[in-house]
Amino acid sequence: MSKNTPLIAIQHVSKQYDNGLIKALSDVDFEIQKGFMYALEGPSGCGKSTLLNIIGTLDTATSGSVLYEGKVQNQLTNLHDFRRDFIGFIFQFHHLIPTLTLRENIESAMLFNKSYSKVQRKEKVNKLLKEFALSHRENSYVTHLSGGERQRGAIARAFANEPRLILADEPTGNVDSNNAKIILQMMQKYIKETNATILIATHDPIVSSYADYNIIMQDGKIISQKSSR
């Protein structure tokens, strides 16, 4: 892998549903570099979530390919381990597991990561809880958390394995502006500390203002890319 190899290269990706009746993505082609925050913008239904799902290996493209540090998806030996170690997901609705406590939810992402011993896992969760101001809620179940706490917990879970890519689908969609700012500042801090990349699907102008790059989508296509650095 050369020094200039992008973290992710999306090459002519198209996605169709119902035998081509619905075209969610058409010939999407762009690169994502390490250490930046990207905002994927556009109206609802323009294909942002579909693109995130394909990049995150949660879905497959009808045509085209996604390269991860120069490797195509079928070169990856174990997709589950790849997702765990390389990608962190943040969903619009926190998707924390209701039968687990906040601590257990964060730990669930690291449970099968052999890089962490049990003690290290505990320390890491403590650190994340502290960073996200959730230490006092560690043993609370999801139903007892506020909207902002839930979303911060979901982000802590995404950061747990220190992945190089964070994919966030409308992460501030269900939180107030205060919590939105906290979340975005935490994301910026994460990039600074780990040199990771964050790709956020959004139509929130606050998120756009925090991003290093803005990719604008419409009708399944990328219509413009601009840098705000």
Next chain:
Amino acid sequence: MTFNALKKDERVKNCNAIIIGKKRLSAQASVFILGMQDLNTFANRTGISVIEGRYFKPDTFNEVLVGSKLAKVMHYKVGDTIELSPDKFYTITGIYSTLISMLNTGVLVHKDEAQHILKKHNHVSMIFLGLYDRDSQEEFIEKFNSEHKRLQASKSGELTQNFTSMQNVVHLIDAITLLTLLVAVAVMMNTFIMATSERTKEIGVLSAIGWGRSKIVTVFVFEAIILSWISAIVGYLSAYPTIALMQKYFISLHAYLPQEPEPNIIPMLLLIATSIGAISALFPTLYATKISISKAIRYE
């Protein structure tokens, strides 16, 4: 109380008590325990004849006779020993046969031993009465039945008919038990399948955060098995008050009910619970891990 009162009744010449109950020998096999005070009286009334071996001695408490059907199914021979209560073995002195087919699946033993085996101390199921004046039996029966609403007196000639009714009740109870078990299995499976299906989104999220298929299936199946075990144990424990209530309010069923749930069914109970839990969780989990993760996460 009734037995002692009858013994003191001036019209009664002799009084022989019998206790009948079902005893589980293993998870699969159960037998009728027939305990009697006087074997000859019972043998004469029920047409029992020893076809192999000999009667047990009246003063011995560790000898039994086994019914021909039971001996055939369980391969019992004269001289074998049989464990009827924990750590207590009885020697088979003979094999008997009678025209009352239900009794051929039984074990004949002294009344006191039967009460011990069935854990029904101071309890009898039937009392054979001999009257001084045989002509007064109709009058005696009528008076007895009017005075004892929860008991029933009848002529010894009707004994075979009583045993046939008893046999029908046993078959009916077995059928109800089987039906209840099937309904319970269906309800449990349906609950588990629904509960696991509703967790499709959770399975999608776990896949997204890097849990492999085998890990998800293992966790969900293991969880279902633990829940099934808890249900099985709760079910088993709730049998104690249920049996006590049934014994209190359905006195006519007393002979067919165990004194308490049999502990030796626990392994079978856990095995059934494990199978139900594992099967019901396995298929919905496999399905949820097979569909696209993005679809699973959106699942409602």
